[in-house]
Amino acid sequence: MTSVEATTSAGRGASLGGRPRCGSPWRRLQKLPSVPGRDPGRVNDLLLLRPDELHSPTERSGNAHVVFFHGDIQNFQEEMSQQPDGSQWVAWSLEQVALILGRRFPGRHVWVVRASHMYLHKFTCYLNFVESNTFGAPEHSSYSPDSGAIPHLRALLSHGMERADLQNPLQPQGGADSIPSEFSLILVGFSKGCVVLNQMLYELPGARLDPQAAPFLSRITDMFWLDGGHPGGSATWVTDRQVLKELASSGVSVHAHVTPYEVRDPMRTWVGREHGCFVQTLEEFGAGPRKRLHFEDEPPSIENHFRVIREF
16 A cells, blocks of 8 residues: 655645645644554554634534544545555545544534444554454454554544644543543444454454543544445445444444445345344344435435445
8 A cells, every 4th residue: 555645744644635625624634643542553544624713603612523434445535546446436435534524523523433444445444453364354352451452543533633732632542531521432433444443343342441542532422334344255234243332331322224236235244134133133122223225216226335335
């Protein structure tokens, strides 16, 4: 994968310039390359969309954040436009998705996490968050305070906030006193990006017992699964009852948005079954997930698969 454009000599992320109109939302985008997580050797490129100055001054002055994990093919716009498999989907580049999420969640800082590996420029692999094969199929594991998805995400956000010069940043480690009082977090996974959310669920039972991790987890208000999918033959959705019971008791609002492209694929029938089990089990535990099947009356298509990002 081609590295992100260079930053300034001070190490700050380079703003995306060259866009028309001084009020353009593109001017609120900032690339932050090679941001370290819990382990300094594990880095991810981040894209930050700062809140619109015209939106909700009260919210904007706070510490509310959205984190998005993308799917296959998606990349920075310049890189997608240079790839045969990516150029036709450049409308769903990381920059464009950040802008969409900025409209969906006004007043919040929007973070897009670029996967650390992308095989053949299209197969996304979140190896820094979950053990995965070359094509990004995950091998989920329980909580580890040193190498898990939850510690990595927290440290990644902390270092990203510091690099972007945000006020009152989250600390990379520590208990309740290391988290800003107004800090809140929404997580959104799309397609392959849902493997990160799934890994966090497997870590949840252990992490909620860790006094270092529990206060951070308590600030996650919502988790959105958008048409989850990966190349493995199972575990597209979490179906472990004990894990889902832990999620149901956490107080996190769960959202599951799908399209026929994933849940009605006759070649991958387990995806629809697992999605149904995920929703039904959470309902049994009283979590009441918000769910929707989008484009139900339209033929399954990759275009509609991407469109769920705009429609959820």
